[in-house]
Amino acid sequence: MDNLLNELHGSDVGKVKEKEPLATHTTIKIGGPADIFVEPASVDNLVKTMNIIKNYDVPWKIIGRGSNLLVADEGIEGIVIKIGKGMDHxxxxxxxxxxxxxxxxxxxxxxxxxxxxxxxxxxxxxxxxxxxxxxxxxxxxxxxxxxxxxxxxxxxxxxxxxxxxxxxxxxxxxxxxxxxxxxxxxxxxxxxxxxxxxxxxxxxxxxxxxxxxxTQPVKPCCGSVFRNPLPDHAGKLIQDADLKGFSIGGAQISELHGNFIVNNGNATANDVLSLIEHIKTTILERNGIQLHTEVEFL
The missing domain is CATH 3.30.465.10 (Uridine Diphospho-n-acetylenolpyruvylglucosamine Reductase; domain 3)
Structure with missing residues (x-):
């Protein structure tokens, strides 16, 4: 990993950081550190970054502005590449x-x-x-x-x-x-x-x-948690199950909209995942509908 880090620094691809906390890069404000965090300064630098990564046996992941994203409390092994400034023309x-x-x-x-x-x-x-x-x-x-x-x-x-x-x-x-x-x-x-x-x-x-x-919360959240099982809507199913406001740890189902989970200030990714599983189990038992997440878990 040190050789990869040195090569990325030497190639001047943009911002390169070690152990960058991803809670600062997600809209729900949750997430442990990335081993290496890169924000390429241009499309050419993104291509250069990917070509460097190919030479190393390390996992990588792309993120944008951090919505629809839940990052593990332990963080992410390998490289996280953020598409942001420099690629916003x-x-x-x-x-x-x-x-x-x-x-x-x-x-x-x-x-x-x-x-x-x-x-x-x-x-x-x-x-x-x-x-x-x-x-x-x-x-x-x-x-x-x-x-x-x-x-x-x-x-x-x-x-x-x-x-x-x-x-x-x-x-x-x-x-x-x-x-x-x-x-x-x-x-x-x-x-x-x-x-x-x-x-x-x-x-x-x-x-x-x-x-x-x-209708939607202003507290930190990751956006809509579940895909709508059309013609039904996830938020309505969750509301009808009287789950709005239900919480586990610092994570709570929004009182405004059932398909949003908010971070009340100290939520962990495990809190959110436990709440997601509780919702899925409840809706399956109550309605016979299997909900599928829209949010991506890293």
């Missing part, structure tokens, strides 16, 4: 938008809505990065990434970089080809938006933001 050419994987998804929605572009109104309250949103087909309010994506530029573990069309991404509910068939890192995306009425777009954005403020 934005180019607007008419209705076509090219944006880096490290760009904030909420900020992107706000910037484009103020310019009168329609298509990202649903994203006004979705945390995380563009890369993460494209990777998992993020969505809300009846829309998602698949409705606006034109193509995504993906870095694969062998160092190859490809543009994948929307069709090649094989989108379905909160899923893409990158999650199972072809694991890869979204380094940038091209969206096709529609010029619209600024007042209408602004009203729609405000409506979605107000809904989120009224």
């Amino acid at each position: 934005l180019e607007i050419n008419g209705s076509e938008v090219r944006v880096g994987g490290g760009y904030s998804f909420i900020v992107l929605a706000n910037v484009l809505s103020r310019k009168g572009y329609s298509g990202l109104e649903f994203a006004g309250g979705i945390p995380g990065s563009v890369g993460g949103a494209v990777y998992m087909n993020a969505g809300a309010h009846g829309s998602d990434i698949s409705k606006i994506l034109k193509k995504a530029r993906v870095l694969f573990p062998d160092g190859k970089v490809e543009w994948l069309s929307k069709e090649e991404m094989k989108y379905s509910y909160r899923t893409s080809v990158l999650q199972k068939e072809r694991p890869g890192i979204v380094i940038e995306a091209v969206f096709e938006l529609t010029p619209g009425n600024l007042e209408v777009i602004s009203t729609e954005m405000k409506k979605h933001k107000s809904y989120r403020r009224e």
Whole structure:
């Protein structure tokens, strides 16, 4: 590991740290340290980082802005690569938008809505990065990434970089080809938006933001915990089971929305995992429905 660390430092790929606490990089504020933490300063430096890693037998993991993510209390063995600053460029050419994987998804929605572009109104309250949103087909309010994506530029573990069309991404509910068939890192995306009425777009954005403020917690959380078992909704199932407010350790099911688990200040990853298992068992016994997590556990 020391040789790898020295090579990363010597290659000037960006920020390189040892034993970086990942609680500072997740929205739920939970997570032990990464053996090595790298935040590449550019796409080229990300490619360089991956090429260096290939020469060492160490596990690696990509993170973005830390939403939909639960990191083990013990931390993560190997390397964690954060797609953030240096990979957050934005180019607007008419209705076509090219944006880096490290760009904030909420900020992107706000910037484009103020310019009168329609298509990202649903994203006004979705945390995380563009890369993460494209990777998992993020969505809300009846829309998602698949409705606006034109193509995504993906870095694969062998160092190859490809543009994948929307069709090649094989989108379905909160899923893409990158999650199972072809694991890869979204380094940038091209969206096709529609010029619209600024007042209408602004009203729609405000409506979605107000809904989120009224129905979703402000305390540290990881976002929606479970995928909706359509046509049912996880939050409704959990609410009907009288589980809202139930807690284990420092982790609590939000009193505002059943599909959110909040960190009351001292929650551990094990607290959250125990709460997740309790919810799954309760809903299976009560409704005969097997809930599946949307949050990713590292």
